[in-house]
Amino acid sequence: MFFECHGHIFMDGKDYKQSAARHKNEVDENAVRAALLAVKEAGIGYFRDGGDALGVSFFARELAPEYDIDYVTPGFAIHKKGHYGSIVGHSFSSFSEYRELLARAELKRADFVKIMFSGILDFNRFGCLEGGPLEPSLIKELVAAAHGEGFAVMAHCNGAAQIRAALEAGTDSIEHGYYMDDDCLSMLSSSGSVWVPTLAAAAGFVGRDGYCVDTARRILASQQEAVRKAVLMGCLIATGSDAGAFGVPHKNGVLLELRYLRESEDERYVRALEESLSRGNSAIRNNFRHKYD
Numbered sequence: 001m002f003f004e005c006h007g008h009i010f011m012d013g014k015d016y017k018q019s020a021a022r023h024k025n026e027v028d029e030n031a032v033r034a035a036l037l038a039v040k041e042a043g044i045g046y047f048r049d050g051g052d053a054l055g056v057s058f059f060a061r062e063l064a065p066e067y068d069i070d071y072v073t074p075g076f077a078i079h080k081k082g083h084y085g086s087i088v089g090h091s092f093s094s095f096s097e098y099r100e101l102l103a104r105a106e107l108k109r110a111d112f113v114k115i116m117f118s119g120i121l122d123f124n125r126f127g128c129l130e131g132g133p134l135e136p137s138l139i140k141e142l143v144a145a146a147h148g149e150g151f152a153v154m155a156h157c158n159g160a161a162q163i164r165a166a167l168e169a170g171t172d173s174i175e176h177g178y179y180m181d182d183d184c185l186s187m188l189s190s191s192g193s194v195w196v197p198t199l200a201a202a203a204g205f206v207g208r209d210g211y212c213v214d215t216a217r218r219i220l221a222s223q224q225e226a227v228r229k230a231v232l233m234g235c236l237i238a239t240g241s242d243a244g245a246f247g248v249p250h251k252n253g254v255l256l257e258l259r260y261l262r263e264s265e266d267e268r269y270v271r272a273l274e275e276s277l278s279r280g281n282s283a284i285r286n287n288f289r290h291k292y293d
Ligand SMILES: [Zn+2]
Pocket: 006, 007, 008, 050, 242
């Protein structure tokens, strides 16, 4: 059985705007069923959604047992107003608004919370991010409050400084985690947090119209290099492809992810990888589930 530890059931792997438009007035059940069927046919038995702003993943969670999928979701992702994240969730501008979002997640019986701690990659400029980062002190408060309500935290987080702040705050999983440096890797290895590097999502930009092929390749290669180091240091890694995002269809997202993870001549790495993935995937499955009475 495969684990999709980071997917978006509401997106179709082709066009975000069309995907959002499809569910705008009410959730399009046919589209959700088609995505769930693709997931099932891919042999995926566990699916952790990364959120959406339209209630699609909450709806998908109700249907998922029909497809033998253990499906968990935060419902919506949470971002600070003016920062990256509106495409997959809701925003807060004050701490009390953040608390309201936590309460809303609880009311909807969200399985965990997803928070955006950084912007997204600029695929035309290596090392650069689009969208401002959150301050480390705020990251700490956000994670503490979520943990206080019994939620594990899935964090969208790129850039070494942000990743360091997220790990220091006790974030349970680092999503994407591009531009992780050695310092982050050693923190990760002693933290118990799981890293979901979403290599397939970066690979989707290699050769995409309007993007520099060399830069996208370099970003993918640097992420693979960091993953190799992480695995050899004993870090927990999970398979998550960002399925639904551009170039990552639900039907083969995890297979693509595994292909990029396994791409290495180093046998010691390849062997250690399987152990790291098995522990990482289990940790995600065990920890990202709020216990409601
Ligand atoms: Zn995502």
